[in-house]
Amino acid sequence: MTILVIKHSALGDMILALPLFRAIRAHHPGERIVLLTTAPYVELTRASGCFDAIWTDSRPKLWQPGALLRLARLLRSEDFSRIYDLQGSQRTRRIYYRLMGSPRDRWVGNAAGCRHHIPDPVEPVHIAEHRRRQLALVGIPDPGLPDLSFLTADTGRYGLPPRYALLVPGGAPHRPAKRWPATAFAAMASHLAGRGITPVLIGQRAEQQAIDAITAACPAAVSLLGQTSVAELAALARSAALAVGNDTGPMHIIAAAGCPSLVLYSAESDPRKVSPRGDWVRLLQRPTLETLSAADAIAALPPPRGG
Structure with missing residues (x-):
């Protein structure tokens, strides 16, 4: 069983996502978990210890068909039993969802037609609360606050x-x-x-x-x-x-x-x-x-x- 987690985002959003990573890891003990993220966050997410593999996403444009084809091949290179879209952007919910063949029953996010669907909030909602509700769709309990105890250094x-x-x-x-x-x-x-x-x-x-x-x-x-x-x-x-x-x-x-x-x-x-x-x-x-x-x-x- 292999799980895919998608999270690009900015530094602050990535810090807020750390409890989500920890909760997904706890929910899928013994399973292989892959993170798709961007280059600036590889080191941080690797240090978290939540992932078995980290793939770097260059976020190719629609006018870069070669790069999109390579990304599609990467995303289809493993038979993911579940995909957590923690980015929820136009790119991930539309382009990546389709590149992966519209995996309706396995996708957890805001892609139209997916089984575990969470709509975008109408009223202002903290992103941590929104993602908590998203994980609750598949039975993952409240992930709590970020824990940076894995980051140590001599200052x-x-x-x-x-x-x-x-x-x-x-x-x-x-x-x-x-x-x-x-x-x-x-x-x-x-x-x-x-x-x-x-x-x-x-x-x-x-x-x-x-x-x-x-x-x-x-x-x-x-x-x-x-x-x-x-x-x-x-x-x-x-x-x-x-x-x-x-x-x-x-x-x-x-x-x-x-x-x-x-x-x-x-x-x-x-x-x-x-x-x-x-x-x-x-x-x-x-x-x-x-x-x-x-x-x-x-x-x-x-x-x-x-x-």
């Missing part, structure tokens, strides 16, 4: 003080409206430093300008620009007093690691649909993040570890 090389907070001022480069201004992050960093909590800035090269501005305004801040892997970020989050960041993938990792977190949203995204989960997570939204004052964000901070 001693950073030489951080015992009490620090993670600040994540970046986000998708093509969606600047999802970013709180660097000046506001600098004010937050200064506030934390005044409380004896060292601000530690997380980001990639695209965030260099913002991080440089924050460290210039708050010399107590420590920049780890471009240095942290996914596993290191999870390890740092386990020891951090708290975290503040935009609606971006790293905040999903940090929150899933159990760090008290404040996640900031503009009208560009809907936290009712996709957001980190847990009693230790607080969400704060404004129509535009330029209107969110540092004072309001400070007032919304979760209680830090250690008081």
Whole structure:
């Protein structure tokens, strides 16, 4: 018996999908489980230990018949007893469903005509709840919250003080409206430093300008620009007093690691649909993040570890 799980998605969605992978693995003990995903998530999903094989999907276009043919051959190379479509996109529910010969009785998802069908929600529903309902169609119980205990790393090389907070001022480069201004992050960093909590800035090269501005305004801040892997970020989050960041993938990792977190949203995204989960997570939204004052964000901070 071989099971196929389809999940492409962005980093935050992949973190939210980890409990689904774990639940599918538990539901199919001893069976071979294959994941079809995209290249950025191979390492993370392999480390989860939930899959026997991981196939990389280049997501070929309709005008790339050769690539589509190769994908079709791959998808038909094994006789899957069940297919879990955890992406539910136009691509997977239409193209991939047809490439696999419309496997009606084996498909669990939103493809028209499949036996285990879950319709797309009309009202805003968190993606984790929607996927929970999807798995319930075939008797898989509530998968719960993400567990990143499989991600371990030695972060001693950073030489951080015992009490620090993670600040994540970046986000998708093509969606600047999802970013709180660097000046506001600098004010937050200064506030934390005044409380004896060292601000530690997380980001990639695209965030260099913002991080440089924050460290210039708050010399107590420590920049780890471009240095942290996914596993290191999870390890740092386990020891951090708290975290503040935009609606971006790293905040999903940090929150899933159990760090008290404040996640900031503009009208560009809907936290009712996709957001980190847990009693230790607080969400704060404004129509535009330029209107969110540092004072309001400070007032919304979760209680830090250690008081």
